[in-house]
Amino acid sequence: MLNPPLSLLSDDLIAYIVEHIEKLPLRDKTLYNLSLADRAFTQFCQTYIFRTLRLGQGGGSKSRISKKLEKTRKILNDKPSFANRVRVVRLAISHDRNAWLFNDHTLIGILQLFAKLPVPPHELRFGGVAFFPFTLEDPILVVGRLMQSFFSQTLTILHLTECQNVPLPVFLTCPRLREVRLDDVEVAEESYDQYPDKQCSGRESPALELLDYRDSQSLVKQMITPPPRFHTSVVLWSKLRVLTLCPHEKEEMTCLQPILDMACNTLQELYLTKLRVGDDEQLPLAGLVNLSNLSHLHVFALNAVIKCDVPGSAVLRDINIVLGKIPASNKVTNLSFDFKIFGEHPFGGCLDEDWVGICDEVIRISAGKPLELDLQMIVSTGKLEWQHPGQAELYVHIMEKIASLSDYPNICTHFWNPTCWTQGLRPVPRGQVRSRCRR
Numbered sequence: 001m002l003n004p005p006l007s008l009l010s011d012d013l014i015a016y017i018v019e020h021i022e023k024l025p026l027r028d029k030t031l032y033n034l035s036l037a038d039r040a041f042t043q044f045c046q047t048y049i050f051r052t053l054r055l056g057q058g059g060g061s062k063s064r065i066s067k068k069l070e071k072t073r074k075i076l077n078d079k080p081s082f083a084n085r086v087r088v089v090r091l092a093i094s095h096d097r098n099a100w101l102f103n104d105h106t107l108i109g110i111l112q113l114f115a116k117l118p119v120p121p122h123e124l125r126f127g128g129v130a131f132f133p134f135t136l137e138d139p140i141l142v143v144g145r146l147m148q149s150f151f152s153q154t155l156t157i158l159h160l161t162e163c164q165n166v167p168l169p170v171f172l173t174c175p176r177l178r179e180v181r182l183d184d185v186e187v188a189e190e191s192y193d194q195y196p197d198k199q200c201s202g203r204e205s206p207a208l209e210l211l212d213y214r215d216s217q218s219l220v221k222q223m224i225t226p227p228p229r230f231h232t233s234v235v236l237w238s239k240l241r242v243l244t245l246c247p248h249e250k251e252e253m254t255c256l257q258p259i260l261d262m263a264c265n266t267l268q269e270l271y272l273t274k275l276r277v278g279d280d281e282q283l284p285l286a287g288l289v290n291l292s293n294l295s296h297l298h299v300f301a302l303n304a305v306i307k308c309d310v311p312g313s314a315v316l317r318d319i320n321i322v323l324g325k326i327p328a329s330n331k332v333t334n335l336s337f338d339f340k341i342f343g344e345h346p347f348g349g350c351l352d353e354d355w356v357g358i359c360d361e362v363i364r365i366s367a368g369k370p371l372e373l374d375l376q377m378i379v380s381t382g383k384l385e386w387q388h389p390g391q392a393e394l395y396v397h398i399m400e401k402i403a404s405l406s407d408y409p410n411i412c413t414h415f416w417n418p419t420c421w422t423q424g425l426r427p428v429p430r431g432q433v434r435s436r437c438r439r
Helices: 012-023 027-037 041-050 063-080 080-085 099-103 103-116 139-149 217-224 256-262 315-324 355-366 391-401 405-406 418-423
Strands: 053-055 088-092 124-125 159-168 179-187 209-212 240-244 271-272 299-307 336-343 371-380 411-416
Touching: 012 041, 012 103, 027 041, 041 080, 053 063, 053 256, 053 315, 063 080, 099 139, 139 179, 179 217, 209 217, 209 256, 209 355, 209 391, 217 256, 240 256, 299 315, 299 371, 315 355, 355 371, 355 391, 371 391, 405 411
Parallel strands: 053 088, 088 124, 124 159, 159 179, 179 209, 209 240, 240 271, 271 299, 299 336, 336 371, 371 411
Antiparallel strands: none
């Protein structure tokens, strides 16, 4: 049992401690240990321990997976309180022959158990296992099972990771769907002629509020323009608030502007920050991004690549053209730029970039209102080392080039580079922005 002063902690403070532990890298083991350490923490830890239920996890045989499912069902039957804590169902299997799983009586029984709960799970995750994609053997069956399950009424969040043969009608099965995250997802087919009518029409389309995707353009393209088999939109874009994708993948970026056009009255946050698998290639953004009609844009974040050995490189000039499309009358509160600089001392090409021009655009967009500006940069020479000759001087020279921003107290500029680690300062996590700085 806890002894003073720990025994004097309020429930709110214990909940706050556990909430932060849940965000640690080794969260599962830490939560288990803390849950057993003292009863005061048990209930709060179990909220997170049992939040995600993993079904079909791993690459074992059909028999092994069936035994795991049976064990899971027994636990849930014996301890109904555990089932009440489940908010996320994660289904991961590496076998190509997986249609049996969606006909498995044990799995169906688990889903039926959840359906009877006061508050059934609202998040579903499909994913592969350790570099082996999850290929849906019978996508029509999967859509049918979702339509029959409680997910058709409760699902608000869908994550698909390393999934192949994903059917477009999956979105029509869940009219309350609000958040979709796609990572390395391939669509099932182009025509859907073999799909039943009830899976392709006559259903309410979900109004997405968040879309985060990487290397999933085949599915996203169909979400934007469904095949003729569908007589209605599979998703509605008119309420989209947050959009995240990779700025270094040309195929992905071709999907961007159509989405921006359909969500121009609601989009508030645009993150071009997803990582690319392989070498980053800086695309000319001016012809791919038009921010002029985004009347409610609050956040614009971008990861960019500057290669010092490319003659006539104009990365910042290209970015300035994109920023120049933001109207003078705007609602932008946060601008974030993360630059990866490839090169070696003296970094001539980088210093020749239009740093003054990007400052001018930031000042124009701010127009006297409060604005948070994050400028993060890191030098890379292609070698496995974090200290590079001349990098500290490069950062100083860049700061000198953006010194004009200090004349505008309404613009709170946060400059980060690897030398800041020695001061205990961390960069803003990718895909996030800071709240208003109090200074």
